[in-house]
Amino acid sequence: MGTIRFREVGKIYPGKEPVVALDRVNLEIGEGEFVALLGPSGCGKSTLLNLVAGFEDMTSGTLSFNGGPVSSPGPERAVVFQEAALLPWLTVAQNIAFGPTVQRRGRAEYEPKIRELLRLVGLERFADALPSQLSGGMRQRVGIARALVMDPKALLMDEPFGALDAQTRMSMHQLLLDVWQSLGTTVLFVTHDIDEAILLADRICIMSARPGRITREIAVELRRPRSVEQLTDPAFIRHKAEIMAEIRAAQKEHA
Numbered sequence: 001m002g003t004i005r006f007r008e009v010g011k012i013y014p015g016k017e018p019v020v021a022l023d024r025v026n027l028e029i030g031e032g033e034f035v036a037l038l039g040p041s042g043c044g045k046s047t048l049l050n051l052v053a054g055f056e057d058m059t060s061g062t063l064s065f066n067g068g069p070v071s072s073p074g075p076e077r078a079v080v081f082q083e084a085a086l087l088p089w090l091t092v093a094q095n096i097a098f099g100p101t102v103q104r105r106g107r108a109e110y111e112p113k114i115r116e117l118l119r120l121v122g123l124e125r126f127a128d129a130l131p132s133q134l135s136g137g138m139r140q141r142v143g144i145a146r147a148l149v150m151d152p153k154a155l156l157m158d159e160p161f162g163a164l165d166a167q168t169r170m171s172m173h174q175l176l177l178d179v180w181q182s183l184g185t186t187v188l189f190v191t192h193d194i195d196e197a198i199l200l201a202d203r204i205c206i207m208s209a210r211p212g213r214i215t216r217e218i219a220v221e222l223r224r225p226r227s228v229e230q231l232t233d234p235a236f237i238r239h240k241a242e243i244m245a246e247i248r249a250a251q252k253e254h255a
């Protein structure tokens with residue numbers, strides 16, 4: 001389970017000059033699907049993700065997760081932000097265990113899970129390290145493990161690799177693909193990076209400049225398992241040209 005369904009969803013931020021962030025968004029994401037959201041800055045990508053996370057309320061329309069309405073955050077929908085925001089006084093393992101600890105779950109229940117997640121994100125040797133001893137990529141691995149500890153049905157990722165250098169980004173792409181392949185979690189992934197979206201996603205939704213609407217959906221025709229070698233695949237280049245043309249057209253319309 002992990003299906004997400006937007007029906008005619010609108011979001012207006014109230015204020016002296018109200019901001020129409022989303023306008024009649026329709027989107028269906030199937031169980032285990034990897035969907036990337038691409039679009040110009042300020043088009044409402046984070047707003048859309050925050051609605052699924054339960055951080056914001058919509059103004060109109062309906063949004064459901066596994067068939068039920070979304071009204072608040074929940075452990076079945078985990079969020080990964082650009083900065084992992086780890087607790088600096090806790091070790092890597094303690095940071096990952098933070099959610100279960102707050103929920104007062106027994107150590108015996110979650111410890112095997114923490115070990116499994118440390119292995120999954122390649123940080124077994126850093127279980128006792130403090131966040132200050134880690135690189136940016138390693139911190140983000142902890143962020144992913146922390147998100148997975150409650151066995152979420154969906155991972156909501158808001159530019160999770162946006163602050164990383166190109167090399168680290170590439171290894172994070174591989175890591176995320178491996179994690180997704182082994183867990184089958186639904187992923188909603190917000191990015192500015194066209195290559196990243198094509199490399200990772202099953203489907204790419206392109207949003208128009210404000211007010212944000214989904215103007216185009218592209219099913220990515222690259223075989224899995226994916227790897228960075230596919231950056232030169234003819235299908236990859238075709239998708240990239242198609243997406244760039246769509247984004248240019250949307251910008252022109254807005255100008």
Ligand SMILES: Nc1ncnc2c1ncn2[C@@H]1O[C@H](COP(=O)(O)OP(=O)(O)OP(=O)(O)O)[C@@H](O)[C@H]1O
Binds near residue numbers: 019021041042046047
């Ligand atoms: N809490 C808020 N109050 C008022 N306006 C907001 C709020 N949050 C976002 N907005 C506005 O809503 C619009 C959509 O913002 P959002 O952050 O969803 O876009 P985005 O596509 O994620 O942008 P970026 O790519 O730059 O992160 C923007 O114009 C933004 O200024």
